Amino acid sequence: MAEYKNFTVETDPDGIALVTWDIPDRSMNVFTEEVLDELNTIIDQVASDAAIRGAVITSGKESFSGGADLTMLQKMLGLFYKEKARDPEKAIKLLFDNAGRMSQLFRKLETSGKPWVSAINGICMGGAFEMSLACHGRVAAEGDNVKMALPEVKVGIFPGAGGTQRVPRLANPQDALQMLTSGQNLSPQRAKAMGLIHAVADPAKLIEAAKAMIAAGLKPVQPWDEKGFKLPGGPVYSAAGANLWPPAIAILRRETYGNYPAAAAILKCVYEGLLVPFDTGLRIEQRYFTEIMRSREAAAMIRSLFVSLQELNKGARRPEGVAPTKFRKIGVIGAGFMGAGIAYVTARTGIPVVLIDRDMPAAEKGKVHSADLMDGLVKKGRAKPEEKEKLLSLITPSDDYAALDGCDLVIEAVFEDSEVKKTATGKAEAVLKSSAIFASNTSTIPITSLARNSARPKNFVGIHFFSPVDKMMLVEIILGKKTGDKTLAMAIDYVRAIRKTPIVVNDTRGFYVNRCVLRYMSEAFKMLIEGVPAPMIENAARAAGMPVGPLALADETAIDLAQKIMKQTIRDLGEKAVDPEQMKLIDTMVDKHGRFGRKNGKGFYDYPEKPARKHLWPGLKDLYKQQNPDKIDYEELKQRFLVVIALEAARVMEEGIVTDPREADVGSILAFGFAPYTGGTLSYIDGVGAKEFVKLAKALQKKYGAEFKAPRLLHDMAEKGETFYQRFNPYPKDEARKAA
């Protein structure tokens, strides 16, 4: 048999070929042009070699495969746009043909006349799961590390290699639609229960089980290619079908507010595809896929949520020439709400942590947080009891700063008080080696001013986590004036080690994320004061694409904290820095009505005991004279939220607080879910176009005030017809983008 670069093929004495996918120099298998070419040849060889009965395909890596290399898709789009300028019709044809390539290859596999079995040994995503679905048999190894999904919708596209046609021909339509439109992960058990795989096997016997299917006479014909095939949910035009489709459309609309064309296209592919023969279904899928690939949403989401995210995760902003750090021990000072979470995420990746508080009971309590989180995972079957014990053995609570001896990094998360932080810094530095770095998790105090308390300001940095620490994937790394390159590199290494995404932010009040979040909440407070009914405010924000309404978010972060921050801002910057009407609203909520937010069960929402659900506090209606909802421009409310946040992001870029648009975009989606379909705050402006956006901002400024004043930068970009990604071209290492 021929030699391949990305596969090995070994045929056993029973005539069963084992095709092992193992791309050299990559930790994860992905579909590249070369992989597709080689697979095509292997399918031909298996089909034509009379000595081969059938083939098992598996992976030589820990994971099965991550699916298509999205940079391949980006390249495909690049070619499309290039051709479009010359010949739009030809460009679409080119995209259509390219889009069908994987789909046709998998169709060839399933109609090749020899049985194929996919032996899924680990994570199996996107195109790789679509290939597996085209195999006549599918066996997955048992284990938490084995997950299957068609997650394309999360980056604005959808499974375009037969996924939308095979899934609803194997699983019942509700499950199929849920899986396709959410991109959710399936465990082997769940995939089997849905009918998407045939068996779950002991990992050590996976290949044996897959080969046994062929040995037992597996037919090389898919159910939908057999005469008399019946859809699992019955025909689309049946009583069951009539009960399914209208609610499915309504649910999708409720969940996406029509912002995600890819999700809507999935529904169309499934519905239309089930009405016609399989091959026609594949053509329908290819047609919609071509359409979705050309959407602004897909381009923006692929760029931010795939390409940029990966680049940042790989340390795109890490200074060059600094050796990578291997962390042997990390200290956390302050075992409260944040410190306990930081200790948990650090120990979860196997790094030993010393957790310091003022006394032993407080330090111990911080460790209990880790035990509680692990108990939750064990209960859900997502961690083993031994993992909990291992994690707890890595956290050493202490009330003695001497225990920080030997730490490579110490993160301070004590009270938000400069004096308390000063003491903690001094006591820690007294025992730390000179190469160690010290980080503050402050959310409001400038890092440069805290660094003045440090004997080694070069080694001082901000590492700003978001709550809840175990769930939030973004971390802001804040540079003080004197923070050194080595310190920045170490901070990035740490954030990568705990598998979160770092963005690098220069020192300023509120850094990047909180500046934007405050604008979001403040716009909602303004609307309340204008007399916009609270449910309309929350709905408009959700419809604009925000995952959490601004009033619900204010409750989560605590209204009394907002009050504290506003008062501090007035003290620091003067009365004019805070809108007096908004201050009055917050004072009324906190001082008059005792409404602190989620934490005391009373905020903009009421939080009754479960199972009742939270609902907006009826008293809000009495605070301001209510406008007639019919007279309110709902679309404008939506726009106000997106524009006010995006403008703040533009100011942050103008001031040089964030310097790389990738960080502004990815940060805005990971930290506060800024309408992901836009690709993030700056991609949103780029998508609208600077000129149009400035016009929009001007119109809103006239009606709603200075928050909508566009910064000079945007005017300049509008004049020059520039986008953020053209103006701030910060990608020396950005090969993928150059290729596109």
Ligand SMILES: NC(=O)c1ccc[n+]([C@@H]2O[C@H](COP(=O)([O-])OP(=O)(O)OC[C@H]3O[C@@H](n4cnc5c(N)ncnc54)[C@H](O)[C@@H]3O)[C@@H](O)[C@H]2O)c1
């Ligand atoms: N709460 C949030 O959502 C959030 C988010 C990001 C950043 N932050 C920042 O994180 C820091 C901690 O906030 P938190 O919400 O965890 O507060 P917290 O009050 O829950 O915890 C602070 C802990 O520090 C301990 N402590 C105080 N002085 C100490 C000292 N000298 N030595 C050792 N331990 C000491 C306290 O006993 C307490 O356990 C603050 O700077 C805050 O601004 C908070």
